[in-house]
Amino acid sequence: IVQLAPFFQTYRKQRYPWVQLAGHQGNFKAGEEQGTILKKLCGEEDVCLQQLRSDALRPYVPEYRGQILGDDCEQYLVLQDLLAGFTNPCVMDCKIGVRTYLEEELAKAKEKGKLRKDMYEKMCQIDPSAPSEEEHRAKGISKPRYMVWRETMSSTATLGFRIEGIKKSDGSSSQDFKMTKTKEKILEVFTFFLEGYPQAASKYLQRLRDISATLEVSEFFQSHELIGSSLLFVHDAQDAKIWLIDFAKTFPVPDGMKINHRDAWMVGNHEDGYLIGLESLIQVFTELFQA
Numbered sequence: 015i016v017q018l019a020p021f022f023q024t025y026r027k028q029r030y031p032w033v034q035l036a037g038h039q040g041n042f043k044a045g046e047e048q049g050t051i052l053k054k055l056c057g058e059e060d061v062c063l064q065q066l067r068s069d070a071l072r073p074y075v076p077e078y079r080g081q082i083l084g085d086d087c088e089q090y091l092v093l094q095d096l097l098a099g100f101t102n103p104c105v106m107d108c109k110i111g112v113r114t115y116l117e118e119e120l121a122k123a124k125e126k127g128k129l130r131k132d133m134y135e136k137m138c139q140i141d142p143s144a145p146s147e148e149e150h151r152a153k154g155i156s157k158p159r160y161m162v163w164r165e166t167m168s169s170t171a172t173l174g175f176r177i178e179g180i181k182k183s184d185g186s187s188s189q190d191f192k193m194t195k196t197k198e199k200i201l202e203v204f205t206f207f208l209e210g211y212p213q214a215a216s217k218y219l220q221r222l223r224d225i226s227a228t229l230e231v232s233e234f235f236q237s238h239e240l241i242g243s244s245l246l247f248v249h250d251a252q253d254a255k256i257w258l259i260d261f262a263k264t265f266p267v268p269d270g271m272k273i274n275h276r277d278a279w280m281v282g283n284h285e286d287g288y289l290i291g292l293e294s295l296i297q298v299f300t301e302l303f304q305a
């Protein structure tokens with residue numbers, strides 16, 4: 015279980031437990047300056063955050079203040095704490111895209127070619143009918159097969175996003191959405207997330223539309239493949255906002271290639287399905303808003 019409040023933050027005299035909905039517990043620390051947090055350095059993410067400082071997407075990305083050496087002698091990124099300024103907020107992390115691994119990671123998994131008993135067992139636990147007869151006989155599956163299959167268990171492969179975690183203002187939280195797949199289930203979870211905040215759905219919807227319009231003109235977005243990146247939803251009684259976070263697996267599209275973030279992914283075309291996910295989210299929030 016990931017600890018949701020790894021440390022406390024203070025902002026404008028408000029003290030609040032910081033919320034971490036994904037990633038390793040040790041990856042984040044309180045920032046020295048108010049309104050900042052520290053995320054363990056990933057060189058690729060540093061490069062992206064630097065470029066995003068002068069991109070149209072800047073208002074929708076946590077402000078990046080550069081690197082700092084932590085007292086544990088590890089290098090950290092200094093980021094705007096997106097929870098600062100909210101009072102007792104509800105928080106949700108949705109991972110965007112039709113796959114959450116890099117093509118390179120899939121290729122590496124293919125090289126090994128060894129059958130994995132552990133992955134076969136995990137697959138059986140979740141869905142005993144998923145392995146083929148041959149896989150049942152071998153009591154093993156290949157890792158690439160497992161990687162592709164796993165994305166079909168959640169809404170990732172079909173809707174282009176999945177819920178990673180939710181924390182409500184009463185402190186209740188869950189990261190148990192790995193099997194949340196259908197639009198109906200997603201609607202249920204989002205309804206639960208918005209419960210008690212009648213104004214949030216329309217604000218989120220507007221913010222999603224603003225992000226969508228900005229992605230269209232963003233040079234960064236046109237030139238990058240975004241894998242495992244999330245939209246972070248934060249609302250309280252006053253406000254509701256969404257930001258793009260987590261660029262640890264965001265890479266420039268290979269030279270000479272172009273992606274539109276919408277075409278079906280096929281090995282080699284580098285499509286990430288980012289806009290498929292965003293459009294699904296807009297659809298779901300439109301339904302919620304009209305409800």
Ligand code: ATP
Nearest residue numbers: 033034035036037041076093094095096097107260
């Ligand atoms: P993973 O790759 O497993 O998703 P990670 O280590 O790359 O994890 P992030 O996804 O960047 O980390 O962040 C993990 C969680 O930390 C998010 O789900 C969110 O709850 C919180 N978080 C990250 N960045 C910020 C921020 N700038 N402000 C507030 N909360 C943040």
Ligand code: MG
Nearest residue numbers: 036242244260
């Ligand atoms: Mg993440």
Ligand code: MG
Nearest residue numbers: 242260262263
């Ligand atoms: Mg990450």
